[in-house]
Each structure stands twice: as structure tokens, then as C-alpha cells.
Amino acid sequence: MSPPETYHHNPHNDAHDGERELPLSLEDYAITRNGFLPEEAPLTRLPSIYYSPWESVMDTLSVSLTNRTLRSQVDQLPVLSTKLLAAEPEWRRAYLVLIFLAHAYIWGGDTASEILPPQLTLPLLTVSSHLHLPPVATYAGLNLWNFRTTSPSHDFTDLDHLHALHTFTGTEDESWFYMVSAAMEARGGEIISGMLRGREEEDMHDLQTTTQALREFVACIAALGGLLERMYERCRPGVYYHLIRPFLAGSSGMEGAGLPKGVFYDEGASGERCQGRKGQWRKYRGGSNGQSSLVQFLDAALGVEHGVVGAGNSNSKAGEKTDSNPKETSYHEEIRAYMPEPHRRFLRDVSARYPGGMRTLVGEILATSMPLETEKRALGEAFQTATQSLAGFRDKHMQIVARYIIIPSRHPAPLKEEGEKVMNNLATASSRLGGKVKGNGDGDKGEKGGQCEGTGELTGTGGTALVPFLKQSRDETVRAGVLFS
Numbered sequence: 047m048s049p050p051e052t053y054h055h056n057p058h059n060d061a062h063d064g065e066r067e068l069p070l071s072l073e074d075y076a077i078t079r080n081g082f083l084p085e086e087a088p089l090t091r092l093p094s095i096y097y098s099p100w101e102s103v104m105d106t107l108s109v110s111l112t113n114r115t116l117r118s119q120v121d122q123l124p125v126l127s128t129k130l131l132a133a134e135p136e137w138r139r140a141y142l143v144l145i146f147l148a149h150a151y152i153w154g155g156d157t158a159s160e161i162l163p164p165q166l167t168l169p170l171l172t173v174s175s176h177l178h179l180p181p182v183a184t185y186a187g188l189n190l191w192n193f194r195t196t197s198p199s200h201d202f203t204d205l206d207h208l209h210a211l212h213t214f215t216g217t218e219d220e221s222w223f224y225m226v227s228a229a230m231e232a233r234g235g236e237i238i239s240g241m242l243r244g245r246e247e248e249d250m251h252d253l254q255t256t257t258q259a260l261r262e263f264v265a266c267i268a269a270l271g272g273l274l275e276r277m278y279e280r281c282r283p284g285v286y287y288h289l290i291r292p293f294l295a296g297s298s299g300m301e302g303a304g305l306p307k308g309v310f311y312d313e314g315a316s317g318e319r320c321q322g323r324k325g326q327w328r329k330y331r332g333g334s335n336g337q338s339s340l341v342q343f344l345d346a347a348l349g350v351e352h353g354v355v356g357a358g359n360s361n362s363k364a365g366e367k368t369d370s371n372p373k374e375t376s377y378h379e380e381i382r383a384y385m386p387e388p389h390r391r392f393l394r395d396v397s398a399r400y401p402g403g404m405r406t407l408v409g410e411i412l413a414t415s416m417p418l419e420t421e422k423r424a425l426g427e428a429f430q431t432a433t434q435s436l437a438g439f440r441d442k443h444m445q446i447v448a449r450y451i452i453i454p455s456r457h458p459a460p461l462k463e464e465g466e467k468v469m470n471n472l473a474t475a476s477s478r479l480g481g482k483v484k485g486n487g488d489g490d491k492g493e494k495g496g497q498c499e500g501t502g503e504l505t506g507t508g509g510t511a512l513v514p515f516l517k518q519s520r521d522e523t524v525r526a527g528v529l530f531s
């Protein structure tokens with residue numbers, strides 16, 4: 047079980063006059079009026095002065111990366127205990143600090159560091175175990191818990207007033223990259239309770255709640271698509287691809303970037319596993335927006351089901367079992383291990399309580415012989431529009447991926463000064479690896495000899511074969527809209 051949360055009362059959970067109470071209490075899942083974002087903006091520093099050595103390194107992170115002093119600063123840090131971390135926001139702040147320092151340490155040199163020192167690993171292992179997250183950069187640390195707002199009304203959907211607390215590069219581009227997702231999470235959070243209530247509707251003679259929930263879903267997806275497309279405003283594709291993205295890379299599938307065994311998490315002097323050091327070689331996926339619980343909630347709410355990439359799923363219908371090996375898990379299933387535990391539990395409970403989501407409910411209602419043809423037609427249309435809008439959102443996302451990854455991957459990193467490549471494009475090399483779905487975390491054995499040859503398929507920071515995967519996710523969304531065939 048997760049540690050007790052300190053979330054405040056959530057007005058979105060309240061049933062208004064005539065509304066059914068939600069069967070799942072959103073507070074139990076650390077879901078707030080801002081959706082999967084916290085109720086309040088995250089801590090900007092750890093309150094105890096004991097942690098000032100960490101915070102001081104964070105204060106100058108991007109500068110230290112540029113002048114290559116970050117690793118020596120980390121090496122000189124004391125090994126700090128986690129005993130002074132109290133409330134959950136402090137644990138999240140500690141996690142954010144440690145994952146930023148860990149990725150800066152691994153990727154912030156001329157070659158990747160295969161070893162993470164105990165100054166980082168010892169507290170990081172404790173903090174990530176407390177939060178039930180892997181000890182690596184995740185969407186939670188980079189996006190959900192890494193923002194402040196200058197909005198007078200503390201409106202987290204107000205993208206123009208959101209700012210990342212930390213970036214690797216010190217660029218506006220990187221802050222914007224994280225903040226677009228943060229604003230989307232806040233906007234998307236507004237429909238969580240409505241969708242659950244709409245799915246809960248069992249009164250066949252009043253279909254309006256469900257139809258209305260689907261219409262609000264469509265409006266929400268339009269807003270999310272609008273925010274997504276604002277990525278172009280302040281995040282330049284070349285800066286993203288050559289400067290930002292390399293820092294987000296994980297340790298799985300990184301042979302081409304100098305991490306054939308992953309990363310050794312050095313836990314101190316005793317032991318014998320690596321040059322007399324205690325510790326473990328570990329492989330994790332990198333940080334990715336694909337770890338957003340919101341998008342997986344939208345899928346679960348509608349009834350979109352994702353299969354294993356390339357396992358014959360492109361011809362299967364939503365909800366059908368495929369021929370793939372039952373032991374294989376889909377990317378979407380696997381990536382849940384990288385989400386905060388309460389959010390992961392929420393997705394599991396939503397799918398268990400409402401198998402097939404709206405798709406099942408709408409299918410059942412349309413199949414009945416009740417004389418409410420107009421309402422039934424409106425409901426069916428609202429459902430079709432909802433699935434189309436989510437598929438359209440995925441199309442927009444694919445265009446972003448083309449602009450930010452596929453096109454820049456064909457061009458070398460620009461020169462900063464004559465003869466000098468922009469720093470840190472180590473993991474960019476790993477963008478072209480062979481293999482299907484790559485890298486599923488600790489001890490991953492799934493590599494298909496994916497060396498960096500420059501000829502393989504493009505992979506995401508999360509390690510997926512990019513284009514087929516994204517197309518399949520979009521097609522699965524379209525198919526969920528087909529109710530009868």
C-alpha cells in the first residue's frame with residue numbers, strides 16, 4: 047500500500063444535487079481537482095537545511111552540466127539520510143532532486159557514466175521505494191511534480207503562467223516541454239469524475255448523463271489537442287532532440303550510448319559485484335510522456351484497449367484477445383510501473399469496475415429494444431465522436447513526434463562553435479536501434495541485439511519502436527469506436 051496521502055478535500059468528488067456519488071473516492075487515489083497533478087504546487091526546496099547540499103547542486107544544475115563540473119560536485123556530496131523527509135510533498139521533492147541529479151550524472155559527460163555513486167543511489171533507492179516508483183526519471187518527477195505557477199488564481203491549466211522548477215539545459219524550450227504536459231494534466235483532470243459518473247449511469251431511461259459526459263470528453267480532448275499543439279510555440283524541435291531528450295534517456299537498450307549492461311547502482315564499499323562494490327546493474331526505461339496516467343484513463347474510460355506492438359493487433363478488434371504470447375505485456379500495461387502507485391491502482395480499479403469502459407455500456411444500451419431511439423442515437427453519436435476525437439489527438443501527437451524526433455534524427459547536431467558539437471548528444475545515438483518493444487526495466491532481457499547501427503527503427507526515450515507503436519495506438523483507438531461488426 048502507498049503511504050498516507052496529504053491531499054486536501056477535493057470538490058470534484060462531491061456529488062451535486064441530483065448527481066450520483068462516485069463509487070471510487072478520488073482522494074484515495076491521490077487524484078485532486080487538478081487530476082493527477084497535486085492539489086498544491088510542488089515544494090520548490092526541501093524545508094530542512096540538512097538537504098541544502100542537494101539543493102545547492104540543483105541551483106546550478108544546467109551551468110554545471112555545461113562546464114562539466116556536475117559529476118565532481120556529486121562525487122563530493124555527503125551520503126544523506128532520508129530520515130528527515132516527512133510529508134509526501136517532501137518525498138516527491140527528494141525524488142525529483144535525485145532523479146535529476148542521477149540523469150545529469152549519467153549523461154552529463156563526454157561518455158555516459160555506467161556507475162551511479164552511493165551519494166545518489168542510497169537515498170534514491172529509499173525514496174523511490176517509498177513512492178513505489180523506479181529509481182529513474184519518470185513523468186511523475188519530470189512533469190507532475192516539477193512546476194510552479196505565477197497564475198493569480200493558481201490555475202494549473204494556465205500554460206502561460208506555468209514554469210518548470212528544474213531543467214537540465216536551462217532553456218525555455220525544456221521548461222515549456224514539461225509544462226505543456228502539466229497544463230494538459232490539469233485540464234484533463236476536469237473530466238475524471240464526470241466520465242466515472244457517466245459510466246456508472248444504469249438508468250436506461252435517462253441516457254443524458256452518459257451522453258453529456260461523452261460530450262464533455264470531446265470538448266476536453268479538443269482543449270488537450272490545443273495545448274499539445276502549443277508545444278511548437280516555445281519548444282524548438284532541434285533543441286528538444288539534440289539537447290533535452292538525451293538527458294531523459296533510460297538505461298535499457300542503451301548499448302549504442304555506452305551502457306551495454308545498464309547502470310550500476312553503487313551502494314557502497316562492501317560486496318563484490320562490481321570492483322568490490324555492493325550494488326546492482328539495472329536497466330530502466332527513460333522518462334516519457336507515455337507514462338501519463340491521464341491518457342491511460344481516457345483510454346480506460348472509453349474502452350480503448352492496447353495490445354502488444356506488432357503482435358497482429360492491427361487487424362484485431364478492440365476488446366478481442368490477440369494471438370500474441372499471453373506472457374507478453376503491452377507497452378501501456380508495462381509503463382504503469384513508472385506511474386505513482388495510487389494512479390496505477392486507480393487505472394487498475396477503473397478497468398476492473400468498468401470492463402470495456404463506455405464502449406461496453408453504450409453497446410449494451412444500443413442493443414436494447416427500448417423505445418428511446420432519439421436518445422439512443424444521440425448517445426451512439428456522442429460515443430463515436432469521443433473515440434474519433436481521441437484518435438485525432440493521437441494523430442496530432444504523431445505529427446509532433448515527426449517534427450521533434452523523426453525529422454531532427456536525420457540531421458546532425460548543430461555546431462555551437464566551429465568544430466564543437468552541442469554538448470551531450472550521447473543518447474541521441476540510441477534513437478536508432480533495432481528491435482520491437484525495447485527495454486522494460488530492471489533486468490530486462492528483451493534486447494534483440496539492438497546495437498546502434500544507424501539503420502534500425504527509431505525508438506522513443508521509453509524504448510519503443512516508434513512509428514509502428516504510435517500508429518497501432520491510434521488504430522486501436524479508432525477501432526474502439528466500432529461497436530457492432
Ligand code: HEM
Nearest residue numbers: 226227334335336338341446447450506507508509510519
Ligand atoms: C515534443 C513533444 C513530444 C514528443 C517528442 C513525444 C514523443 C513520444 C514518443 C517517442 C513516444 C513513444 C513512447 C516512448 O518513447 O516512451 C510517445 C508516446 C506517448 N506520448 Fe508523447 N511526446 C511528446 C509530447 C507528449 C505530450 C505533451 C503528451 C501528453 C501527456 C504525450 C503523451 C504520450 C502518450 C500517452 C504516449 C503513449 C502512446 C499513446 O498512448 O498513444 N506526449 N511520445
